[in-house]
Amino acid sequence: MLFTERLILRPWEESDAEDLFLYASDPVIGPPAGWPALQSVGESLEAIRGVLSGPECCAVCLKTDGRAIGAIALKLRGETDLTEREDECELGYWIGKPFWGRGLIPEAAGELLRRAFEDLGMRRVWCAYYEGNQKSRRVQEKCGFRPQWTREGVDVPRLGEKRTGHVSSLTRDQWQWDRMYAAAKAVRKERRVSDYVTCGEVSAAVLSRSGRIYTGVCVDTCSTLGICAERNAIFNMLTNGEQEIAKVLAILPDGSSGAPCGACRELMVQLMPGTYRDVEILMDYEREETMTLGELTPAWWIR
Numbered sequence: 001m002l003f004t005e006r007l008i009l010r011p012w013e014e015s016d017a018e019d020l021f022l023y024a025s026d027p028v029i030g031p032p033a034g035w036p037a038l039q040s041v042g043e044s045l046e047a048i049r050g051v052l053s054g055p056e057c058c059a060v061c062l063k064t065d066g067r068a069i070g071a072i073a074l075k076l077r078g079e080t081d082l083t084e085r086e087d088e089c090e091l092g093y094w095i096g097k098p099f100w101g102r103g104l105i106p107e108a109a110g111e112l113l114r115r116a117f118e119d120l121g122m123r124r125v126w127c128a129y130y131e132g133n134q135k136s137r138r139v140q141e142k143c144g145f146r147p148q149w150t151r152e153g154v155d156v157p158r159l160g161e162k163r164t165g166h167v168s169s170l171t172r173d174q175w176q177w178d179r180m181y182a183a184a185k186a187v188r189k190e191r192r193v194s195d196y197v198t199c200g201e202v203s204a205a206v207l208s209r210s211g212r213i214y215t216g217v218c219v220d221t222c223s224t225l226g227i228c229a230e231r232n233a234i235f236n237m238l239t240n241g242e243q244e245i246a247k248v249l250a251i252l253p254d255g256s257s258g259a260p261c262g263a264c265r266e267l268m269v270q271l272m273p274g275t276y277r278d279v280e281i282l283m284d285y286e287r288e289e290t291m292t293l294g295e296l297t298p299a300w301w302i303r
Contacts, residue, residue, distance in 0.1 A: 002058065004111050007104060008066060009058035012048045016059055016068040020044040020052075023069060023096030032133040033094055034156045034163075054079060056115075060095060060108050070095030072108045074116055074125070082126040082167065089116060090126045093139065100135070106142045113143065117172045118211060124171045130156070131164035144178045145170045174288070176247060180205035180213055181285055184229075184251050187215045196222040201253045204229035204260075206237050209244035230264040234271070243271055248293075249282035257285045265297050273302075 002009040012020075021044040024030060027037045038044050052059075056074035061067055072093040077083070080090035091112060095105050116122040127145050129136035145168035154165035188203035202218040216232025219225075229250055237243070245268060249257055259281055260268075269276045277294025 002111050002115065003063075004107050006063055007108055007111075008061040008063055009072065009108055009111060010061060012052045012057065012059045012068070012071075014045060014048055017041050017045040017048060019068045020048065023098075024094075026097055028097055029094055031159065032130065033092075033136065034130060035158045056089075056112075056120075058108075058112070060093075060104065069099050070105065070108075072105070072112055074112055074120070074122075080126070082128065083124070085124075087121060087123045088126065089120075089122055090128070091116075092127075093136075103142075105139050109139060109143050113170065113175060117175055122172065124169050126167065126169045128165055128167045130154075131166065137166070140168050143170065144174060146174065176207055177249065177282055177285070177288070180207055180247060180249050180282075181251070181257075183213045183215050184249060187217055188251050189217075190253070202229040202250055204233045204248065204250040206230070206233040206245055207247040208237055208242040209246050210242060212237075212240075212242065214240065214242075228261055228264050230260045231267055234264075234267060244275075245272060245279050247280045247282070249285070251285075257282050259283060259291070259296055265293065268293055269297060269300055273300075 018041055021038050021041045024038045024044065030037045038047065052071060054073055054075065056076060058072050059068035060070035060072055062069060070093070075090040075092055077086050082090045091109060093105050093109060113125060116125050127140050129140065148167045148169050150164060150166050152164045153162045156163050184203040184205040189200045190198070191200050192198050197219065199219045200217045201220070204216050206214045208214065214233050214237040216229050216236055218229040218232070219227050230248060234245065248260060250260060252258055268279055272279065277292055279293035280290050281293060281296060283289045283291055
């Protein structure tokens with residue numbers, strides 16, 4: 001059982017059959033996704049015992065009453081035709097029409113992506129939609145999926161049709177960078193603290209080896225007491241008992257990203273003298289360009 005701010009994601013139960021039929025019998029739900037609308041509560045019960053019984057298939061429920069209003073699943077190897085790898089899976093989802101437009105499926109998808117990458121060790125999650133299913137497309141965009149290919153004449157066997165299919169994916173690295181960028185952006189707020197101190201022109205996020213994200217902003221003073229955003233984030237990490245860095249990014253005043261300064265690099269090298277070369281630095285968020293700290297600092301002054 002998984003939890004988000006507003007939702008409970010739990011295994012389907014046979015007692016959910018009536019709620020499943022209430023929403024999945026609506027022709028605006030199944031057919032756009034490639035499956036026929038359910039015709040009876042009995043058919044809903046069969047679906048719960050069959051397709052909805054997968055190990056990573058959840059009923060989407062509001063915390064307020066715990067009743068099923070939709071479905072979301074990670075389709076593992078053997079359940080999807082998008083991959084044959086053990087460390088890849090497919091994300092599928094739908095939600096009842098009365099709950100459209102509230103951001104519930106992106107919220108649920110965010111938690112299942114976390115489970116895929118952190119708990120199940122997936123390296124990539126796939127997702128797909130048929131031409132015209134704009135709601136599914138928008139969910140994928142909100143969750144950070146990158147388009148991979150489009151194919152015409154794709155068979156939709158359960159409806160006996162052919163459609164144009166769009167396939168996208170999200171890798172673990174992309175997911176991590178996206179979360180770090182969002183966290184750094186959330187704390188970036190340029191402001192004047194006093195006549196002598198400003199802060200927030202640059203923000204940074206550090207991903208520790210444990211998977212936690214720590215943030216910081218730059219502080220500029222009229223003397224040498226200021227500090228870079230990257231070091232502030234690292235000190236936040238140290239304050240919370242961690243010292244192993246996996247990834248680092250900074251958002252500059254113009255919104256771009258770039259390499260840390262020499263002082264920040266030196267701090268990371270001294271923190272991790274044996275493994276600093278593996279630390280990843282985001283050089284360009286839009287182009288998804290990265291370098292390692294070893295590439296940026298090929299020779300350390302301490303021998």
